[in-house]
Amino acid sequence: MSDVTPIRTPAESALIAAFPAARKSLPGNAHVIALREAAFNRFEAKGLPHRRVEEWKYTDLRTAMRDALPLAQAPQAATLAALGHVADPFAQLDAYRITIVDGHHVPSLSVDAIKGVTLRDLAASLSTGDGIASLGTMAKADDSALALNAAFMQGGVVIEIAKGVALDKPIYLRFLVSGDKPHAIYPRVLVTVGEGASATLIEAHQGADGIAYQVNGVVEIKAGAKTHIQHVRLNAHGDAAIDLSSLGTDLGEAAEFKSLNFVMRPALTRHQVFARFSGEHIKLDVSGAALLKGKQHADSTLYVDHAMPHGESRELFKHVIDDEAVGVFQGKIVVQQIAQKTDGRMMSQAILLSDDATMNNKPELEIFADDVACGHGATCGALDEDLLFYLRARGLPKPEAEALMLAAFVGEALEKIENDAVREALEAQTQHWLLSRAIK
Amino acid sequence: MLEIRNLHVSIEDKKILNGLNLTVHDGEVAAIMGPNGSGKSTLSYVIAGKEDYEIHDGEILLDGENVLEMEPDARAAAGIFLAFQYPLEIPGVATMTFLKAAMQAQRKARGEDELSTAEFMKRVRDQAGHLGIPQDMLKRGLNVGFSGGEKKRMEILQMALLEPKFCILDETDSGLDIDALKIVSEGVNRLRGKDRSFLVITHYQRLLNYIVPDTVHVMAHGQVVKSGGKELALELEANGYADYKTLAA
Numbered sequence: 156m157s158d159v160t161p162i163r164t165p166a167e168s169a170l171i172a173a174f175p176a177a178r179k180s181l182p183g184n185a186h187v188i189a190l191r192e193a194a195f196n197r198f199e200a201k202g203l204p205h206r207r208v209e210e211w212k213y214t215d216l217r218t219a220m221r222d223a224l225p226l227a228q229a230p231q232a233a234t235l236a237a238l239g240h241v242a243d244p245f246a247q248l249d250a251y252r253i254t255i256v257d258g259h260h261v262p263s264l265s266v267d268a269i270k271g272v273t274l275r276d277l278a279a280s281l282s283t284g285d286g287i288a289s290l291g292t293m294a295k296a297d298d299s300a301l302a303l304n305a306a307f308m309q310g311g312v313v314i315e316i317a318k319g320v321a322l323d324k325p326i327y328l329r330f331l332v333s334g335d336k337p338h339a340i341y342p343r344v345l346v347t348v349g350e351g352a353s354a355t356l357i358e359a360h361q362g363a364d365g366i367a368y369q370v371n372g373v374v375e376i377k378a379g380a381k382t383h384i385q386h387v388r389l390n391a392h393g394d395a396a397i398d399l400s401s402l403g404t405d406l407g408e409a410a411e412f413k414s415l416n417f418v419m420r421p422a423l424t425r426h427q428v429f430a431r432f433s434g435e436h437i438k439l440d441v442s443g444a445a446l447l448k449g450k451q452h453a454d455s456t457l458y459v460d461h462a463m464p465h466g467e468s469r470e471l472f473k474h475v476i477d478d479e480a481v482g483v484f485q486g487k488i489v490v491q492q493i494a495q496k497t498d499g500r501m502m503s504q505a506i507l508l509s510d511d512a513t514m515n516n517k518p519e520l521e522i523f524a525d526d527v528a529c530g531h532g533a534t535c536g537a538l539d540e541d542l543l544f545y546l547r548a549r550g551l552p553k554p555e556a557e558a559l560m561l562a563a564f565v566g567e568a569l570e571k572i573e574n575d576a577v578r579e580a581l582e583a584q585t586q587h588w589l590l591s592r593a594i595k
Numbered sequence: 596m597l598e599i600r601n602l603h604v605s606i607e608d609k610k611i612l613n614g615l616n617l618t619v620h621d622g623e624v625a626a627i628m629g630p631n632g633s634g635k636s637t638l639s640y641v642i643a644g645k646e647d648y649e650i651h652d653g654e655i656l657l658d659g660e661n662v663l664e665m666e667p668d669a670r671a672a673a674g675i676f677l678a679f680q681y682p683l684e685i686p687g688v689a690t691m692t693f694l695k696a697a698m699q700a701q702r703k704a705r706g707e708d709e710l711s712t713a714e715f716m717k718r719v720r721d722q723a724g725h726l727g728i729p730q731d732m733l734k735r736g737l738n739v740g741f742s743g744g745e746k747k748r749m750e751i752l753q754m755a756l757l758e759p760k761f762c763i764l765d766e767t768d769s770g771l772d773i774d775a776l777k778i779v780s781e782g783v784n785r786l787r788g789k790d791r792s793f794l795v796i797t798h799y800q801r802l803l804n805y806i807v808p809d810t811v812h813v814m815a816h817g818q819v820v821k822s823g824g825k826e827l828a829l830e831l832e833a834n835g836y837a838d839y840k841t842l843a844a
Contacts, residue, residue: 540646545683548643549693549753550671550701559696563687563736570687 167202169223170303177226177307182281190291194305197297204299213483213515214425214454216300220397224369226309227257227338234333235261241331244359244389244584248576250327257333258309258340258370265312271320271352277311277343286313290345293375294403294429296458301401304373307341318349318379325355325574332362332370332393339369346376350407353383355574360400362393364420371399380407380434385573386414389581392421394449400426408434408463415571417581418445418453419588425454425483432459432466432494442471444568444581446588447480447512454483461494464524468498473568474505475561476512477592485517486531492523501531506538506564508592554593561589596621596792597642597761602653604634604641604817611637613817614653619761619810622789626803626828627796629814630836635796636680638814639765642794643677644670657761671697672704676759678750680766685737690749693737694719698756722755726782744775751782762786763794768802780805800832815839 163171174195183191203220204211230238238256253274254264260276268274273286280287294301314326332340348354356376362368370392378384392398398421406412416426428441445453459468474482484503505514516533538560546556565585572578597619604612611634619625629635641648642655644667655662662670685693699709710718723733726748738746747767754762764783768776783793783806795806803811803825811827812819813836820839821827 542683542685544643544645544667545679545685546693546697547667548645548671548677548679549697550668550704550757551697552668552700552704553666555696555700556668559688559693560685563685566687 164203164217164221166220166223171199173223173226174306181307181309182278184282184284186284187281191306194302198299198302198306201299201302210298210456210485212517213481213485214423214452219423219452220369224337224339226307227340229259230256230261230333235264238331238333241361243329244361244391245327245357245577245580248325248327248357248580250325250357253312253326253328255311255328255330255342257331257338258311258342260310260312269322269326271317271322273315273317275313275315277313277345278309280313281308286315287345289347289377290375293377293405293431294373294401296429298401298427300371300399300425300427301373304341304343304371304401307339307371308343308373309341311343311345314344314346316346316348316352316354319351320349321352322354325357325577327357327359330358330360330372332368332396335363335366337366337368340371342370342372344374346374348376348378348382348384350379351381352379355385355577356387357577358388359391360389360398361391362396364394366393367395367397367422368393369397373401373403376402376404376412378404378406378410378412380409382407382410382412384410384412386412387572387577387581388414388416388426389584390416390418390421390424390426391584392424394420394422396421398424400424401429402426403429405431405433406437406439409436410434411438413440413571413573414442415568416443416455417584418443418447419584421451423452425456427456428458430457430459432461432463435463435465437463437466439466439468440571441468442568442571444473444565445482446475446565446585447482448477448592449480450478451480452483453481454485456483456485457487459486459488459499461488461490461497461499464493464495464497466494466497468500470501471568471571472503473565474503474514475508475565476505476514477508479509479511481513481515483515484533485519487519487521488529490520490522490524490527490529495524495526497524497527497529499527499529503533504564505535506561507535508538558589558593562586596623596658597794598654598656600654600656602641602655603651604637605649605651606637606647611648611817612641615818617812617819619792619794621792622787623810624787624793624795624806624808626808626811627794627814628798628811628828628831630839631798633814634817635814636765639677639763639794639796642763643667643675668700669704671757671759672701674760675763676754676757676761677763678747678754678765678767680769682738682746682750684739686739688737690733690735690737691719694733694753694756697753701757718756722752725755725785726752727778728752743770744772747771747775747779748782751779755782755786760791761794762791763796765796766798767795768797768799776802776805800828803828813839
């Protein structure tokens with residue numbers, strides 16, 4: 156048998172051709188360069204994921220990503236000034252703000268210091284090695300998107316929250332994509348939360364409509380024992396953007412970790428969560444909501460590894476899908492043999508608003524322990540006609556009745572957000588989307 | 596107030612109403628009684644505008660205007676209110692939010708000014724007080740986890756706040772104990788007036804002891820087969836529907 160030589164797509168060939176120069180120009184000490192090379196080799200061996208790769212069955216990146224784009228440069232002053240006009244979805248939020256433009260940390264638009272927290276510029280840390288010992292250890296799957304980020308990561312921040320610190324305000328990471336030309340952007344954020352600390356981390360991702368830029372971002376969160384973390388991500392990328400996002404987390408004993416991803420605009424997005432239970436009595440809650448229309452494609456993929464006993468995981472995903480849009484939910488929960496008394500519940504619910512809307516649900520449970528309670532469910536359907544009639548019989552016109560029902564549907568996921576201002580901001584985004592649909 | 600002429604309705608090729616005629620005058624409380632399957636609930640849904648039904652012939656006139664051409668929300672704004680036999684649960688929509696949305700939507704449709712929040716709150720408090728509905732129930736999702744009696748009281752609360760001119764009560768007595776029946780009936784009686792009419796659909800005479808009707812109509816096989824005064828209800832209670840089951844067949 157001869158080896159099969161894969162035929163490279165133009166995007167794959169361009170990425171492979173771009174790496175040698177990128178390796179030299181991107182920040183990194185010898186250790187980081189080795190990490191980049193190993194990641195690049197993994198990508199080179201696998202290529203872009205396509206539908207015959209089981210984990211990417213419903214999101215054929217090989218077809219969707221036609222070209223590789225030039226790497227975005229650090230933003231100039233004029234670029235930053237122009238971005239000042241972009242409305243901040245969390246404008247009302249009292250938070251420690253950190254701004255990342257085109258994958259580069261912008262100190263002039265970021266908080267200098269937070270009490271109890273060590274903040275570092277990732278690009279600088281990649282060169283010095285400071286604070287990045289655990290880089291790449293949370294998001295570690297054999298996955299081409301992760302590998303590409305590791306090979307090409309440009310910048311971002313390293314956030315180290317000290318033991319026992321209870322942050323008084325959320326840390327708000329605002330990611331902006333500038334410009335009128337499409338670029339490739341590879342941001343990365345590394346967060347370490349010391350034992351007993353608690354924090355709320357908010358991400359907002361925004362970029363201009365009509366520009367087919369590509370983002371491949373990774374956020375790694377190492378949560379120590381007895382930490383309490385709430386993470387919320389708003390994906391409001393431009394309507395032509397391709398956005399790949401990975402969240403990797405490693406949870407210590409009795410940690411409580413909640414994460415919610417909210418998808419609004421991008422043409423194609425995949426948010427993948429890799430969560431590992433490294434201690435007992437951990438509580439994990441991963442949820443998502445997506446409001447999709449046009450030809451949008453949104454993929455949420457989970458990999459939850461119950462590697463220790465007495466863990467609890469809750470997953471709730473809500474998709475509202477209009478026009479010809481496509482939603483994907485893949486949830487893989489592994490309960491290892493040692494992980495007795497695991498309690499897992501996974502639910503994916505979709506409302507299809509048009510005959511051409513599509514939802515793909517793929518729950519996967521791999522259970523090797525014998526004393527666990529694990530369940531999953533998936534529902535998919537139109538709005539309930541009887542409920543709709545009930546609301547209309549009370550005087551609500553059809554668009555308003557539908558909007559009320561959809562807001563309530565999405566609201567069940569948003570309810571998980573503990574911070575009122577954050578939840579209200581996402582409710583406002585939901586209302587805005589529903590209103591634009593009602594007046595269509 | 597309401598005039599139904601020669602109404603023929605089917606659902607999924609099954610004929611339910613067969614040339615029904617009914618007139619309810621201003622300020623009248625008309626009771627509709629009849630055995631299971633006689634078409635009582637279908638009649639209430641067709642008046643309110645549920646879309647599942649096929650209307651072959653006939654008219655439903657509210658103050659001379661044919662409502663069959665109107666969307667359900669337009670009928671509501673025009674003054675038709677249906678108290679559901681099985682009020683639906685809407686998780687995630689707080690009762691207060693729903694009440695306000697419904698009231699403002701109807702006012703908007705009628706070209707009236709929005710109600711101020713203070714005025715809205717006052718009206719809700721007053722009416723909820725009459726019906727013994729505690730404030731915390733109003734903060735919960737609409738009808739979510741409510742008992743049968745609570746759901747029916749919530750229907751009457753909506754009716755009181757929306758101030759319709761034609762109210763349909765579809766088996767409002769089903770699932771109510773005697774105390775709840777009294778509260779609900781008092782709620783209805785408080786709303787009686789010369790400009791407001793009621794269509795009270797029920798199996799049993801019991802409800803009509805509390806909501807005393809002006810007229811009673813017996814339905815069988817999709818038609819009104821007999822009409823009379825309140826004494827007709829007592830007669831039905833004594834003799835049952837056996838006579839009517841064959842009458843129109």
